[in-house]
Amino acid sequence: MKTVITAAGNNVSAAFDKRFGRAAWFCVYDHANGALAFEKNDFADAQGGAGTKVSELMVEWGVGKVISGDFGPKAKDLLDRFKVQMVVVEEDATVETLLERIKKQ
Amino acid sequence: MAFKIAVVSGKGGTGKTTVSVSLSNYFQRLWGAAVHLVDCDVEEPNTALFFPEKNMRSVAPVYQEIPETDLERCTFCRECSTYCSYNAIVVLPSVKFAQVDPNLCHSCGACLHACKEDALHLYQKQVGELRHYKVGATLKISEAELTIGSAMQTFLIRELKKTIGGDSDLIIYDAPPGMSCSVVATLSDVDLVLVVAEPTPFGVHDMCLTLDLLKELDLPHGVVVNKAGMGNDQIYEVLERYQTPVFGRIPFNRDFAHAYAQGLLSSLDDDPMLKWFRRILFEIERRMPAYERVDHSER
Numbered sequence: 001m002k003t004v005i006t007a008a009g010n011n012v013s014a015a016f017d018k019r020f021g022r023a024a025w026f027c028v029y030d031h032a033n034g035a036l037a038f039e040k041n042d043f044a045d046a047q048g049g050a051g052t053k054v055s056e057l058m059v060e061w062g063v064g065k066v067i068s069g070d071f072g073p074k075a076k077d078l079l080d081r082f083k084v085q086m087v088v089v090e091e092d093a094t095v096e097t098l099l100e101r102i103k104k105q
Numbered sequence: 106m107a108f109k110i111a112v113v114s115g116k117g118g119t120g121k122t123t124v125s126v127s128l129s130n131y132f133q134r135l136w137g138a139a140v141h142l143v144d145c146d147v148e149e150p151n152t153a154l155f156f157p158e159k160n161m162r163s164v165a166p167v168y169q170e171i172p173e174t175d176l177e178r179c180t181f182c183r184e185c186s187t188y189c190s191y192n193a194i195v196v197l198p199s200v201k202f203a204q205v206d207p208n209l210c211h212s213c214g215a216c217l218h219a220c221k222e223d224a225l226h227l228y229q230k231q232v233g234e235l236r237h238y239k240v241g242a243t244l245k246i247s248e249a250e251l252t253i254g255s256a257m258q259t260f261l262i263r264e265l266k267k268t269i270g271g272d273s274d275l276i277i278y279d280a281p282p283g284m285s286c287s288v289v290a291t292l293s294d295v296d297l298v299l300v301v302a303e304p305t306p307f308g309v310h311d312m313c314l315t316l317d318l319l320k321e322l323d324l325p326h327g328v329v330v331n332k333a334g335m336g337n338d339q340i341y342e343v344l345e346r347y348q349t350p351v352f353g354r355i356p357f358n359r360d361f362a363h364a365y366a367q368g369l370l371s372s373l374d375d376d377p378m379l380k381w382f383r384r385i386l387f388e389i390e391r392r393m394p395a396y397e398r399v400d401h402s403e404r
C-alpha cells in the first residue's frame with residue numbers, strides 16, 4: 001500500500017501542507033518496500049477542480065491512505081468512493097514527523 | 106444605436122449601484138432620454154430592487170450544454186480529461202470510472218472534439234435566469250441571476266447582453282464589483298466607462314487596479330469620486346498622475362444617500378443631488394457623438 005502526505009516542499013524536512021488539492025508536493029511512501037518519492041502537484045494553481053484532479057491522481061497511483069489537513073467536498077466524495085482512506089491532521093508538523101508516525105503503524 | 110456606458114468599481118460598497126440608478130434617473134429627467142439599465146452583477150443582482158413600481162416584462166431560463174460520459178462506449182482513454190482546461194473531467198481507467206463535473210464545466214466543447222469513441226453526450230443544465238422589466242415609458246431594466254453553484258458568470262453576462270436591444274438612447278451596465286472576468290465581459294463593446302471610487306486609501310488602491318485594467322483594454326473612461334470629502338485628497342493626485350479625467354464628485358452625506366436609496370427625487374427644484382449629477386452628465390455628453398433624440402431643452 002502507498003500513503004501520501006501533502007507537503008509544502010520536496011524533502012522530509014519540509015512542512016506538512018494542510019491543503020489537499022492545492023498542496024505544493026506529495027510525499028509518496030510505499031509500505032511494501034519503504035520507497036519514498038516526492039511528486040510535484042501540477043494542479044496547485046489550478047483555477048478550479050484541483051481537489052478532484054488530485055483525487056484522480058491518488059486513485060491512479062494506487063494510494064490507500066492520504067494524510068492532509070483539509071479535503072474539499074468533491075475530493076472527499078471521490079476518495080470515499082474509491083476507498084482511499086483520508087486522515088485529517090490539524091497540527092503543524094514536518095513531513096518527517098508524520099512519516100515516522102505512519103511507518104510505526 | 107444606443108450609447109453604452111459601464112459603471113464599475115474596484116471594490117464593493119462604493120455606491121456603484123446608486124450611481125447607476127441615479128444616472129438612469131437624470132438621463133431621463135434632464136435629457137428626456139430612453140434608458141436601459143442592465144445589472145451585470147449576476148451573482149447578486151440588486152439594481153431592480155431600487156424600483157418597486159417596475160413591471161415584469163419577461164423571464165427566461167438560460168441553459169448551458171454539458172457533456173455526460175456514456176460508460177457503455179467509453180474506453181477510459183483519458184483524452185477528454187487531458188483536453189479539458191477546466192479540470193472538469195475525471196477518468197480513472199483502473200476502476201473504469203469517468204465523470205464530468207457540471208459545476209466546473211465551461212461548455213467549451215474541447216472534450217467532444219477529443220473523444221474518438223462518441224462517448225460524450227450533451228445535456229442541458231440551467232445556469233441562470235434573465236429578467237426584463239419596464240418602469241414607466243422611458244426606463245427598461247434587465248438583470249440575470251446565476252444559479253447557485255454555477256461557474257458560468259461570464260457566459261450568463263454575455264447572454265444577458267445579447268438580449269439588450271439598441272432601441273434606447275442610453276444603455277447603462279452596472280458592472281459586478283471587483284476585477285474579475287465578469288467585469289471584462291461587462292466592458293466588452295461599451296463606449297464609455299465610469300469608475301466609481303472612494304477617496305480612502307483602500308478605495309484609491311482598488312481604483313488604480315481598475316484604471317490599469319481600463320488602460321489595458323483601451324477603453325475611454327473617467328472617475329466619479331463618491332463620498333467626496335470623506336478621506337483625503339490623495340485620490341486627486343493619483344488621478345492626475347494617471348491623467349484620468351474626473352467626471353464629477355458626489356459629496357458624502359447621509360441624507361443624500363437616503364435620497365437616492367429611496368429613489369424618491371420627485372421634484373428637480375429641491376433635489377440636493379442635481380448639481381453634482383449635472384456635471385457628470387455634462388462630462389458624459391462631451392464624450393458622446395450627437396444624439397438626435399436627446400432633448401436638451403431643460404438644461
Ligand code: SF4
Nearest residue numbers: 189210211213214216
Ligand atoms: S465542455 Fe469543455 S469544460 Fe466542459 S467538460 Fe468538456 S472540455 Fe471540460
Ligand code: SF4
Nearest residue numbers: 179180182183185220
Ligand atoms: S475521450 Fe471518450 S473514450 Fe476517452 S475517456 Fe473520454 S469519454 Fe471515454
